[in-house]
Every structure is written in C-alpha cells, then in structure tokens.
Amino acid sequence: MLNGGMRVFVALDLDIAIRQRIQDFVNEVRSMSPDVRWMSGESFHVTLKFIGEKPEAAVKQVETSLRSIHAQPFQLRFSGTGFFPTPRAARVFWIGIQAPNALARLATAIDESLATIGVAKDDRVFNPHLTLARARGGSGAPGPRRGDKPNRQFATLQESIAAHPATDFGTMTAREFFLYRSQLSNKGSQYTKIASFELRTATT
16 A cells, blocks of 8 residues: 555454354345445454554554553344435445443543544444445445435345344354454455454453
8 A cells, every 4th residue: 555554443353153144144135236335244344443544653553552442341232234324315234233331332442542642533423333235336434424315226125124024143242352454456345454452351
C-alpha cells in the first residue's frame, strides 16, 4: 500500500460452528439477491471499531493501546436478520446480535483508549451486527446517508424472510478480540489478523 500504510479495524471473530451455519444460510438465500455484494464466510466478523488507513508506526501504537484494555469474556447470540438503514432503502443486509452490556462496554473502552492516541471517536451509538451483504454502489454504514433512495436489490430476499420465522444461528463466548488489516483485491476485501487481545475473567 502507498507509504507503508494499512487499513485496520478491531473486531471479534466467530466460532467455527456459527460461521458455518451463517454460511449455509447465505448459500440458501444469495440467489434471491444476485446483484448485491455478498460477504464470504471467512470474512464474517463483528466490528468493534473501524480505524481506517494508518501508517505502520501508528498501527503499532494502536496495538499497544489495545493491550491496555481489561475486559471479561461474554456471550453473544446471533439471531434474526434486518436491513440498514431501512428495508425500503436497504444498503446492508445483516444478522442481529444479542449480547450483554459487556459488548458495548468493550466497544466503548476501545473507542476511548484509541482516542488517547489520536483516533477519532465514533459519532454514532454502537449497534452490533454482522454484515452479510451490501447493495452495490452504496455505503456499508448503518445510519441514513444523503442520497439514500428506494431500491429493489433485496426485494425478493425480503419477501422470503418475511414469510419465515427468525433464524437462530447459535451462541458463543467471546474470549478475545483482534486487530485486523483489510486489503482490497479483485475478489473483494481480504481480512488478516495482525494481533489478538485476550478477554480475561477477573481474579480476586
């Protein structure tokens, strides 16, 4: 990449069994929305903080900052699906995540820790989800954007989902989080783990 920089973010990985259930679901429904960009199974993750393009020296600073975070393991349940920002003007198809306050607290701790080294804080409320697909030509951000307009790229998929009960993909315990590098290729984004950070149970 130019000037030795890299595009990075912080996220949770998925247990293998949950990843496979989600991949099987995607394989079943992707033909209903053939014109959108579907995520590949190996790239599924739960974003805690998007950082963006940073020079290599700054990425080392990010890693050091993340090592100062102390948090405990917690459970996540993956179930149900939805669309951002609205079903009518859908840009993102996602799976819902039910988690205790520990998930939001971890995201906040990451945000605040990185702010001390100059990474801008998020200006929106943390909204945990797992992205499965994005409409072509649209942003992956969950909130409304200028230029959002009705589209039918997800219409058939929406009709099918509305006719079936919500899918439960399973529950896992998050025991670590990761600093990822994102690289664009002709196959889409490729994600590589740069560093891992353990979530530890408090000891007395």
